[in-house]
Amino acid sequence: MSLQLTAPFRKSDGRTVRLGKKKAPEKKQIAKLKVALSLDIGSRYTKMLLGRQKAGSLFIEQAFTANTPERAYEDGTVADAAALETMLKSLAARNRNMTKDLIFSIESTKIIKREFVIPQIPEEDILGLVTYEMMQYLPIDISEYTVQPNIIGGVIEGDTEKTKVSVSAVPKNIIQSYQKLFTAAGFKPVSMDINSNSVEKLLRFDIMRNPASEYINKNVVFIDMGHSCSNVSVYENGRYQFNRTIEIGGRGLDAVIADSLEIDPQKAQNVKKELFSQISVPELDEKYGNMPSGYQSQSIYERTLIDIMSVIRQWAAQVDKVLQYMTRSREKKIDKIYIYGGGSLIKGISEFFEQKLGIKTASASALNCFEYGQAVDARHIISTHGNALGAFLRL
Ligand SMILES: Nc1ncnc2c1ncn2[C@@H]1O[C@H](COP(=O)(O)OP(=O)(O)OP(=O)(O)O)[C@@H](O)[C@H]1O
Numbered sequence: 001m002s003l004q005l006t007a008p009f010r011k012s013d014g015r016t017v018r019l020g021k022k023k024a025p026e027k028k029q030i031a032k033l034k035v036a037l038s039l040d041i042g043s044r045y046t047k048m049l050l051g052r053q054k055a056g057s058l059f060i061e062q063a064f065t066a067n068t069p070e071r072a073y074e075d076g077t078v079a080d081a082a083a084l085e086t087m088l089k090s091l092a093a094r095n096r097n098m099t100k101d102l103i104f105s106i107e108s109t110k111i112i113k114r115e116f117v118i119p120q121i122p123e124e125d126i127l128g129l130v131t132y133e134m135m136q137y138l139p140i141d142i143s144e145y146t147v148q149p150n151i152i153g154g155v156i157e158g159d160t161e162k163t164k165v166s167v168s169a170v171p172k173n174i175i176q177s178y179q180k181l182f183t184a185a186g187f188k189p190v191s192m193d194i195n196s197n198s199v200e201k202l203l204r205f206d207i208m209r210n211p212a213s214e215y216i217n218k219n220v221v222f223i224d225m226g227h228s229c230s231n232v233s234v235y236e237n238g239r240y241q242f243n244r245t246i247e248i249g250g251r252g253l254d255a256v257i258a259d260s261l262e263i264d265p266q267k268a269q270n271v272k273k274e275l276f277s278q279i280s281v282p283e284l285d286e287k288y289g290n291m292p293s294g295y296q297s298q299s300i301y302e303r304t305l306i307d308i309m310s311v312i313r314q315w316a317a318q319v320d321k322v323l324q325y326m327t328r329s330r331e332k333k334i335d336k337i338y339i340y341g342g343g344s345l346i347k348g349i350s351e352f353f354e355q356k357l358g359i360k361t362a363s364a365s366a367l368n369c370f371e372y373g374q375a376v377d378a379r380h381i382i383s384t385h386g387n388a389l390g391a392f393l394r395l
């Protein structure tokens, strides 16, 4: 079966794309998704959730994590389909439910993201207009991309009210490779999302259901701190505004530890986790963050700790650069930074970012409007499975 992308589930949810040929009536679609799996493949860990729709809520029955085979998944694309298929089959075997319906969320630098300010036109005409704009201004063959507009809001230009739209163009060959992979692994892919949009849905879901939501009327930044890269996204009153990928992640720490201690990256990762279960980043920074130039380290361990701190300081500097750009170009101050992804589990990383960036920073915490099964670690669910969680939502 060749894959075709059809209209989004809902117009208001611009970048959720439904997979499959025919557009089913909405009622049937919702019924079909009462129970589903949601998947976020990462370069280090693959995360999957089993969720059940409940009235006004979502019940997360199970949360799974598996090691992604090395180099099988690169920059949001399938690099080794056979290895991923084997991993996905073993994940599927852990699923207690019979459902094969699969929602998935991805991120890749191959996804083109642009913002446009367009005249106020009927919503059904926006896709045509932005596709035309993309075709005009980008040196790409637009027919090889699936274009998804997402309305950000109204803006005034001169004395005319216009509409600001963020547009994502996902290469069709990426979508097709996922379709093929998931089908081969025994799943039925039903919808796809982009991580920054999955998070937008989490925030909007919270805003809709929780009158005390901390995202209401706030300009917040979410940083997905992954293994190979991190994603910085801005949301205003829960609405996605802007996203930038930076090449920092847990892998950088594993590499310096592996190098210094002459061990393999897997062992280095264990050392890293053990280290940060005992000492926090601000404590480490105080001791090893600001060594005089030419300092001769006393031992290989001291050298390793100095190198680790130097990597984490570079992370803060890179995040700072993106945030400076964002605040300059958007002329809006950032109220708060939320970090999630595996890197957010590093002890004291949010306090360290707060010190270095001068902006209130915290780990994103579980939203009250979800319910969780007994075996699910609700406290860390956004850190570990945030993208998969957001992808579930239909707003
Ligand atoms: N407790 C912890 N302390 C320190 N680092 C941790 C901890 N738990 C996980 N990590 C690190 O987080 C990273 C994995 O996070 P995550 O699952 O978000 O990445 P990923 O999605 O696989 O990567 P990417 O998004 O870059 O493809 C790894 O580098 C891992 O070592």
Ligand SMILES: [Mg+2]
Pocket: 041, 042, 043, 224, 226, 227, 341
């Ligand atoms: Mg990730």
